Amino acid sequence: EARAAGLHWTFGPMLDIARDARWGRIVEGAGEDPYLGAAMAAAQVRGFQGDDPADPERVLACAKHFAGYGAAEGGRDYDPVDLSEAQLRNVHLPPFHAAVKAGVETFMSAYMDLNNVPAGSNRWLMRDVLRDEWGFEGFVVSDAFAVGNLVIQGFARDGRDAARRALQAGLNMDMASNVYLDNLADLVEDGSLSVAEIDAMVRPILAVKVRMGLFDNPYVDEGLLETVAAEPENRQAARWAAHRSMVLLKNDDGLLPLSKAQQNIAVIGPLADSMEATEGSWMVFGHKPAAVTVLEGIRAKLPGTNIAYAPGPDINRQVPHPFGEFNTSERKPLQTPEEADAAFRTAVDTAKAADLVIMVLGEKADMSGEFASRGSLDLPGRQEELLQTVCAMGKPVVLVLLNGRPLSINWAAEHVPAILEAWEPGTEGGHAVADILFGDVNPGGKLPVTFPRSGGHAPLYYARTLTHLPEDSPRYRSRYWDSPTTPLYPFGFGLSYTTFEFANLQLSAPQISVGESLTVRVDVTNTGEIAGDEVAQLYIHQKWGSDSRPRRELKGFERVTLQPGETKTVTFVLGPDELTYWSTSAGQWLQDAAAFDLWVGGDSTATLHADFEVTA
Structure with a gap:
């Protein structure tokens, strides 16, 4: 679909290992484990590029963000990273090495300081490891505006210094900051850079374009996109991928799969009919109406059933408007407290009238992704209050989660009988959720990340080294006094409708x-x-x-x-x-x-x- 739209290059896969659930970009990667991350990296590169970069149905892959970006301090996006060489090589670099072995044509450098040197100007990463050790022959592009940011980060004196240091470190392409465009010619003119250095940086870019066939045929059939987007097998592929990604976290007394003979179902929650939450954090300018929401999927699955819907209070965040007003995170009307209370009551009344309640809760799409770190991993807004109120009715309740990171759903894990982690399921997400809830598909997905019990427990991951004291020591051991250090759900966990x-x-x-x-x-x-x-x-x-x-x-x-x-x-x-x-x-x-x-x-x-x- 991307190639049919005229794109030749995608900024993915994102290969950062992420072990802190507070970090917003955990949504984009393969989770916390380097072995899994490497396997996914190779598969994604093959999927994007195929066997031939010139294939008219493929696009160039870009392995990002090189490297260590997922270890940002406190899970705060863009914050510095301090990693030993062993941590880098054993945990954070394996997915990138796997991408090189799979033939990836491009890399993107990371924004942050890595051991006090910005990753986009880190010679050890881009020359010593990437090219000399791994034999990478493609090109490296900066993240957006990153070369200009070298000045802001206190690394470069000015734009001239930033351009020279980034280029000499091995960065081939400056994205968006225009620092190369504004300074490289002058740097060659005054002898700070040689023409040979410029040629060495340009040559891999031209070579990639040659391998793609762009000099022979840079064009695309303008009518191709509508044809490709309409192909049923493409929608089916999206549905299949969503099926296999969802994780059944709980299913007490075999509540799931649900009977299709249900007469009165309430679908409750602010994300139940959200195209944005279904498509996810990086849909950007995607075609929202193409997405099937959970509510739409359930109604399509059970056309003869009475399915009532109430969103409850919204979870839009208030954000400052550049002109002094206030807006919401998705530029939608902001509910007053009175309106939120009324929406809460309507949702409760809707649930009371039903025989079965499906709660669709989690995070709005903009709560995960770039510049979307969170200190708390709790359900935002009044969602847990609504969940507790509905569960107190004594009716069967199924919780469907739409979210981009692990959430600390401690109360739900104890009290809700069935929980399906649907993540950000994509275009066919609503159909995929309905397929699983009503038994047409048996879930088999597994968690690629550990679920901590709170944001204060992060980072939490399974592959930790042992402490010097036994874990069963009554006092002197690694723990918190006020909460368990065990995960809410462990890495690799996932239930099924069978055993x-x-x-x-x-x-x-x-x-x-x-x-x-x-x-x-x-x-x-x-x-x-x-x-x-x-x-x-x-x-x-x-x-x-x-x-x-x-x-x-x-x-x-x-x-x-x-x-x-x-x-x-x-x-x-x-x-x-x-x-x-x-x-x-x-x-x-x-x-x-x-x-x-x-x-x-x-x-x-x-x-x-x-x-x-x-x-x-």
Whole structure:
């Protein structure tokens, strides 16, 4: 669709590893884990670019934001990042390296300071690692206005200094600030830069354009977009992707799937009929009417059912208007307190008249994304108050979440019988939600991020290193006195309408040598009554070594579809790539001779366990 609209280049995929749920741009990436992030990076690059950059149905990918942007202090967008080389290489760089291996043609540098040097002027990143180590042959573009921002960040004296330092660090293209345009010719004229340096920066840009065939055919058929956008398989692909992305967080007493014989359903919540929340944080100028909201999806699924709708109080934020007035976050009318109270009462009355209530709550689209960090992870506005009021009626309640980050839904996790995490599900999101709620699709998605219990618990992620005291110590251990440090929902978690069992864990050998591979097999059985998907996940822990290693690390996953009673054997291979890490002690990539724990299961708390050893 993008290529048909005349675009040749997309600013994605976003590959930043994000372990702080407060950071707004967590919505764009693959979550907290470098192994998962690398797998997603390679898949996205292949999806955007295909096998041939000149393919008229493909666009150039851009791996962003290079690098470490997801570790901004306090989860505040654009704030500085201070990371050791080991953290960079083991956690934040693997997705970018995977993108290079997959053939990505362009990179985008990050805005923030990385270890006191702005990433867009960081020679170590752009030359030493990206080009010299990884062999990247494409070009690097700055984020918008980032070259000019080098002055604001206190790194460059002025625009001339910013242009020279960014170019010499390896930045090929200046996006939007015009600092290159205004200064490079003068810098060559006075000898501060050579023509050879300019040529070296221009050459990769021209080479990418040649590989895309843009000099031969820069045009697009103007009538193509309507044809492509109307193709049913494209809408079906969007619906399929939404199905597989949604995560069932809770389903007490098998409330879901719902019966299609329901007579009176109330759909309640400020996001139930929001095209913006359905499309998500980065729809920008997307065609909003093309989006199917949750309310529309449910009504389309049950055309003969009485489906009442009430949004309740809105959750628009008040924002200052540049001319001294006040506006709302989406430039919509702002409710007065009296109007909000009336909307609350209407929603409650609507729920009272129904046999079943579907609550659609979460975050408005502009509450996630760029410059959209949050200190609190609670449901904004009066949504939780409305949820508690409806649940107190004693009716069956299903909660559908539309949001771009983990939310601290502690009360809902305890009291609401069924919860579906739908994220920002896209154009066909409403249909996809209805398909899952009413049993046409069995959910099988898993969480790519840990859900903390509050914003104060962030950053929280599963792959932490061990502390020096046992976790079961009665007093001296890593914890908070006033709340549990365990996650609300762990990384990799996700339920199904059926159940699964992992058994018969087998290793090809109890011991391998450094440089060899270990084969791991496990049987996965559908022990329920309907077909469903399970994601088998393999985790390891290196018990000792040159450096302390995380308590668990994802090193393999495979999604399998199983009929009732069916068993499939899933095979993983652990080789040097999975067992090597960047060692601070050694200052290099290293595979230790050490003992390992290994677990396989349906999430990061898997208990099916084995041991193996790597010898020198």
